[in-house]
């Protein structure tokens with residue numbers, strides 16, 4: 001199940017589509033004045049207004065719909081920056097806003113000229129001149145509009161997380177039981193989204209404890225192999241998770257039925273430790289119903305639920321908000 005997108009951005013049209021829409025609307029304008037010149041004057045003023053209104057409101061809607069990167073949580077700010085590019089997005093939005101203002105001004109100037117015109121031929125000429133200028137202004141931002149359309153498509157695929165909720169990120173080698181643990185902990189049905197730059201999905205579950213909401217993130221294919229194998233962009237997108245994680249649960253499978261030897265799993269832990277720096281990491285051994293190692297690590301079974309409550313309590317005790325109580 002795909003969650004609704006975090007960012008509700010309307011479809012971004014191309015320059016030609018916007019112009020088509022604007023001029024089509026304008027062509028429908030009709031008016032019957034007292035004199036022929038009055039009629040022509042009114043019709044042309046209305047045409048211009050109608051066309052420029054469509055463009056101004058469309059562009060204004062685009063500029064408003066994109067979230068301000070500076071006001072994003074570090075997680076989304078990082079994702080936007082890595083996947084779209086903060087500066088390019090700002091530049092495209094700036095150009096779109098410039099187009100909006102410039103079209104409005106051209107229309108206003110032409111209107112003033114039409115009001116003062118003495119001859120029907122002049123009115124038509126002024127209006128057509130304004131149409132020409134408006135067309136070229138809108139076409140000038142066609143590349144930026146195309147960029148915004150791409151940015152929209154990218155942002156629609158962003159995973160929906162709540163940066164406000166204290167967050168547990170679950171890491172560990174493939175098949176160790178991460179998903180089993182997450183679904184055991186979470187009460188809410190996980191929201192699943194494709195993670196940028198990977199074909200992997202990220203799944204976000206939530207649970208409540210003592211009236212507080214928590215978020216658990218399952219990271220299949222993300223934090224389950226050596227991060228040095230990732231290309232730099234992919235790596236940065238993955239590490240955006242660091243901004244969300246208040247605590248990491250690192251799951252081991254001591255039975256090695258996952259297909260990875262303990263030494264390989266421990267190597268991955270070192271990688272995650274290094275990349276997640278300050279974030280506390282809880283090491284836990286899963287599948288205790290099958291076998292238990294002699295290590296000092298906490299033992300759980302995601303399958304039977306044994307030890308899971310203790311693990312959650314430990315995880316919550318590491319959260320900043322809890323530490324301040």
Ligand SMILES: Nc1nc2c(ncn2[C@@H]2O[C@H](COP(=O)(O)OP(=O)(O)OP(=O)(O)O)[C@@H](O)[C@H]2O)c(=O)[nH]1
Pocket residue numbers: 172173174175176177178179180181220221224286287288289290300301302303304
């Ligand atoms: N016996 C036993 N089997 C478990 C336990 N937890 C998970 N498994 C099994 O281990 C296998 C992998 O579990 P998943 O939860 O899919 O593991 P995962 O880490 O999410 O795997 P990927 O998403 O592929 O990385 C499944 O066949 C589970 O049924 C457990 O506590 N005990």
Ligand SMILES: [Mg+2]
Pocket residue numbers: 178179180218220
């Ligand atoms: Mg899984």
